[in-house]
Amino acid sequence: MAVVTAPVAAAADAAPTGRPLARYGPALGSATACAGFAALIPTIADYSSIRVAWPWISGLGVELSFLIDGLALIFALLITGIGALVLAYSASYFKGHHKLVRLLVLLVLFELSMLGLVLADNLILMFVFWELTTVTSFLLVGFDHEKADARNKALQALLVTAAGGLALLAGILLIGAVAGTLEASALPAAAAALKADPLYPAILVLVLLGAFTKSAQFPFHFWLPNAMAAPTPVSAYLHSATMVKAGVYLLARLTPALGGTGPWLWTLTIVGGVTAVLASIWALRQTDLKLTLAYTTVMALGTLTMFLGGASAIALAAAVTFLIVHAFYKAALFLAVGILDKKAGSREIDQLGGLARPMWRTWVVVALAALSMAGFPPFLGFIGKELKYEGALAVASEPLLVVTFAVAANAMMVAVAGLVAIKPFLGPRTATAAKAGEPPFAMWLGPAVLATGGLVFGIAPELVGAALVNPTASVMIGDRVAKDFKLWHGVNIPLMLSILTFVLGVVIYLALGRIRRGLAAGEAHGLWAAESGYDGVLAGTKALAAWQTRVIQTGRQTQYFLWTTTVLAALLWAGLAMGGFAVMPRGVEAISLIELTMLALAAFGAVATVVTRSRLLAILALGLLGSAVAAIFVFYGAIDVAMTQLLVETLIVVIVAVALLRLPRLTPAPGLEVRWGHLGVALATGVATALALTAVLGTELDRRITDFFEQASATEAFGRNIVNVILVDFRALDTLGEIAVVVVAALGAVALLTRRREHREASR
Amino acid sequence: MELALAVLVGVLTTCAVYLMLSGNMVRFIFALALLSNAVNLVIFAAGRLTYAAPPLIADGAKAPADTVANALPQALILTAIVIGFGLLAFTLVLVHRAHQTLGTVEADDMRVAEPASDDDEAR
Numbered sequence: 001m002a003v004v005t006a007p008v009a010a011a012a013d014a015a016p017t018g019r020p021l022a023r024y025g026p027a028l029g030s031a032t033a034c035a036g037f038a039a040l041i042p043t044i045a046d047y048s049s050i051r052v053a054w055p056w057i058s059g060l061g062v063e064l065s066f067l068i069d070g071l072a073l074i075f076a077l078l079i080t081g082i083g084a085l086v087l088a089y090s091a092s093y094f095k096g097h098h099k100l101v102r103l104l105v106l107l108v109l110f111e112l113s114m115l116g117l118v119l120a121d122n123l124i125l126m127f128v129f130w131e132l133t134t135v136t137s138f139l140l141v142g143f144d145h146e147k148a149d150a151r152n153k154a155l156q157a158l159l160v161t162a163a164g165g166l167a168l169l170a171g172i173l174l175i176g177a178v179a180g181t182l183e184a185s186a187l188p189a190a191a192a193a194l195k196a197d198p199l200y201p202a203i204l205v206l207v208l209l210g211a212f213t214k215s216a217q218f219p220f221h222f223w224l225p226n227a228m229a230a231p232t233p234v235s236a237y238l239h240s241a242t243m244v245k246a247g248v249y250l251l252a253r254l255t256p257a258l259g260g261t262g263p264w265l266w267t268l269t270i271v272g273g274v275t276a277v278l279a280s281i282w283a284l285r286q287t288d289l290k291l292t293l294a295y296t297t298v299m300a301l302g303t304l305t306m307f308l309g310g311a312s313a314i315a316l317a318a319a320v321t322f323l324i325v326h327a328f329y330k331a332a333l334f335l336a337v338g339i340l341d342k343k344a345g346s347r348e349i350d351q352l353g354g355l356a357r358p359m360w361r362t363w364v365v366v367a368l369a370a371l372s373m374a375g376f377p378p379f380l381g382f383i384g385k386e387l388k389y390e391g392a393l394a395v396a397s398e399p400l401l402v403v404t405f406a407v408a409a410n411a412m413m414v415a416v417a418g419l420v421a422i423k424p425f426l427g428p429r430t431a432t433a434a435k436a437g438e439p440p441f442a443m444w445l446g447p448a449v450l451a452t453g454g455l456v457f458g459i460a461p462e463l464v465g466a467a468l469v470n471p472t473a474s475v476m477i478g479d480r481v482a483k484d485f486k487l488w489h490g491v492n493i494p495l496m497l498s499i500l501t502f503v504l505g506v507v508i509y510l511a512l513g514r515i516r517r518g519l520a521a522g523e524a525h526g527l528w529a530a531e532s533g534y535d536g537v538l539a540g541t542k543a544l545a546a547w548q549t550r551v552i553q554t555g556r557q558t559q560y561f562l563w564t565t566t567v568l569a570a571l572l573w574a575g576l577a578m579g580g581f582a583v584m585p586r587g588v589e590a591i592s593l594i595e596l597t598m599l600a601l602a603a604f605g606a607v608a609t610v611v612t613r614s615r616l617l618a619i620l621a622l623g624l625l626g627s628a629v630a631a632i633f634v635f636y637g638a639i640d641v642a643m644t645q646l647l648v649e650t651l652i653v654v655i656v657a658v659a660l661l662r663l664p665r666l667t668p669a670p671g672l673e674v675r676w677g678h679l680g681v682a683l684a685t686g687v688a689t690a691l692a693l694t695a696v697l698g699t700e701l702d703r704r705i706t707d708f709f710e711q712a713s714a715t716e717a718f719g720r721n722i723v724n725v726i727l728v729d730f731r732a733l734d735t736l737g738e739i740a741v742v743v744v745a746a747l748g749a750v751a752l753l754t755r756r757r758e759h760r761e762a763s764r
Numbered sequence: 765m766e767l768a769l770a771v772l773v774g775v776l777t778t779c780a781v782y783l784m785l786s787g788n789m790v791r792f793i794f795a796l797a798l799l800s801n802a803v804n805l806v807i808f809a810a811g812r813l814t815y816a817a818p819p820l821i822a823d824g825a826k827a828p829a830d831t832v833a834n835a836l837p838q839a840l841i842l843t844a845i846v847i848g849f850g851l852l853a854f855t856l857v858l859v860h861r862a863h864q865t866l867g868t869v870e871a872d873d874m875r876v877a878e879p880a881s882d883d884d885e886a887r
Contacts, residue, residue, distance in 0.1 A: 555878030557871035558787040565781055591765055599772050602801075606779040609794050622797050625776075629801050632769075637818040637833030638808070641841050645804075648849045652797060659856050663790055663863055678785040686778030689802070693770040696810050706811075706836045710828055714821045722819040722828075722835040727842060738843050745850035749857040 034080035067121035070471030085446030092442035168210025187257035215247025236334030268309025273405035275302030280412035318391030332450035354429030370421035372454035389494035414505020461485035572688035776802035800848035811837030
């Protein structure tokens with residue numbers, strides 16, 4: 001765990017001093033963590049895994065459990081390794097920027113979230129980290145938050161991936177309910193039960209929604225190119241090497257538990273294949289190099305998804321190898337585009353040219369990465385591509401379809417690689433070449449290491465093959481995979497397909513101008529407007545909110561009160577209905593004439609207050625009501641209450657009478673015109689209240705508190721009037737609070753009355 | 765008697781709600797007084813009624829000898845009456861002040877916090 005916390009400590013050290021050690025601290029921490037993970041490679045290469053766990057919310061089956069197997073280790077190495085290079089690059093890229101510390105801290109937080117995601121064994125824990133990557137990526141995409149555009153695109157990325165995250169959570173809970181465990185390492189044992197369960201389709205849909213939104217699969221792909229509003233180092237890290245692969249990781253992690261079924265195979269193959277081909281076409285359409293790379297990332301994610309659906313050892317090994325290949329060349333190219341942007345002043349393909357001489361060191365790096373991307377031998381990309389073709393021929397669902405998708409996507413990758421590596425450097429000199437120069441070492445180091453890695457591992461593929469790819473494929477297939485990794489396989493079908501790919505790629509590259517014009521025309525006709533769906537949902541939600549605000553929040557007090565009362569009455573009636581309208585069981589006791597008179601007077605007072613048009617009569621009626629109620633209190637032993645009631649009623653009559661002299665008459669007098677709707681609501685409320693009271697009276701009274709007061713008043717508080725003792729002794733603090741309320745009300749009243757003059761003067 | 769009290773509570777509540785829905789703030793104040801009486805009666809009845817036996821302890825006795833009225837709801841109502849009075853007085857002043865400033869006691873004409881939009885005017 002010390003390995004994992006190292007970057008955090010380093011980030012905390014990166015005080016806003018700008019000292020080199022502080023700026024490069026996070027990068028060093030991340031590199032240390034990477035070395036720590038690398039030390040675990042021998043263990044993993046031996047097909048074993050490491051699991052540590054602490055209890056967390058044991059009642060819900062949520063543990064702080066972490067698992068390091070081949071799959072987790074590959075991701076951990078990529079996250080920390082590329083993380084170190086990107087952090088170093090960012091420290092140089094943003095040198096002197098006032099938000100450098102903010103960027104570094106966010107990047108490190110993201111790195112930790114991502115690490116947690118791939119290392120977590122408990123699915124709920126994984127989900128927590130999953131959401132943390134969503135939140136940190138939101139902050140990183142919106143890094144230039146002064147720009148409305150960056151904010152909108154950050155919000156788009158957040159909404160799309162967080163919506164998918166919710167689906168994923170539901171899927172995880174269903175998995176837990178069916179499998180009886182939330183530990184990913186225990187799921188393969190429950191795979192048969194999961195796949196046979198009637199809930200399996202629901203689980204599949206929910207989990208795939210989470211994975212597809214996160215990994216930008218069609219039709220959720222649009223947020224990823226838009227997320228290029230982020231600074232280039234962020235895009236290189238989040239949107240090529242790590243975060244977008246979280247969905248791929250999820251699919252890989254759940255392959256043993258959910259994979260291999262017909263729906264799984266077909267969904268992954270079709271969605272992945274369509275995404276790959278569409279994205280490579282879109283990539284050709286772009287003129288901004290960063291957007292081109294963004295679309296090729298979508299293409300790579302589609303390819304990975306397609307091969308994860310393959311369910312054969314070769315297809316899975318191909319996916320894992322391509323994952324590594326892609327992380328190396330894509331991060332290198334992204335970082336290189338950042339260098340071009342910074343040092344040549346543009347990312348537009350048409351404005352760049354003739355940079356091979358002034359930026360030759362950058363060109364070497366780009367060329368190496370592009371060769372790996374295009375899949376030329378002896379680069380790792382070549383091995384990845386050969387494996388892909390071998391895997392495509394072995395997939396369970398439809399080999400021919402997968403091969404077609406793969407060849408089409410790869411051919412366009414060759415064209416894109418040429419576009420990135422040839423045109424800006426060897427093309428005709430443009431104005432940008434005049435002032436272009438080499439980047440600082442820290443910016444060059446990252447892409448250089450990554451691009452060289454593609455070459456070194458291509459020459460010695462066993463370094464990654466036996467050590468990482470085979471154990472990972474074994475985790476997914478649930479059986480030991482021992483594939484040989486060689487550069488030269490002899491003349492076979494994959495080699496033929498590779499040659500076909502190169503030829504097609506070169507043709508596409510040469511015809512690029514015409515293709516781009518054609519695509520632009522298609523776009524003008526509103527083709528491929530997948531984003532409009534998102535916009536539609538967003539606009540619809542806003543319209544719904546505006547509509548319901550207009551309907552419910554009219555700004556009219558009478559309507560607010562009508563809503564409130566209606567809901568209250570409805571709740572009361574619902575409660576009564578559920579209680580079976582329990583009526584008081586005791587028979588109606590005889591009512592003496594005087595009691596009946598008081599009840600009648602009270603009711604008369606209430607009704608008179610409603611119907612009268614005279615304010616004076618209304619006040620008198622209120623006084624009548626209050627006195628009648630006081631009399632009822634007297635009959636039933638509440639002497640103190642009755643006294644207070646009489647006192648207060650008198651006060652109210654006096655005060656209201658005085659105040660009403662200053663208030664207008666009851667005009668417009670409603671007269672005898674009855675508001676029938678209001679009367680209905682009022683009756684519904686009143687009758688429900690009466691029925692609720694009778695229902696309460698039908699229950700047994702719990703006299704424990706009363707008994708206590710009766711026993712304790714004389715013996716403990718030395719008072720013989722129990723009510724008084726309660727108020728001034730047992731519940732004295734409540735009485736103090738009551739006094740405070742009255743005082744505050746009085747102060748408020750005084751303040752309102754005395755500000756009158758000032759207000760009048762001010763309004764003049 | 766309990767059942768009769770429940771009926772009275774129903775009448776008071778109905779009258780109070782009907783008055784409050786009128787939108788006239790003066791009537792609203794009357795309604796507030798009605799409603800607090802209704803609430804007090806609910807608390808009183810819910811504690812059950814005991815005829816003419818105040819909760820007092822005779823000299824020399826440690827506890828009431830016979831069944832006496834429930835003291836607990838009485839204490840609650842005492843507090844409620846006083847607080848209800850404070851609320852009523854404050855509301856009264858508030859209405860008075862609103863009338864001075866806005867020139868109306870009709871709640872629907874008080875649109876300072878939530879100004880009427882154009883389509884409201886059209887209605």
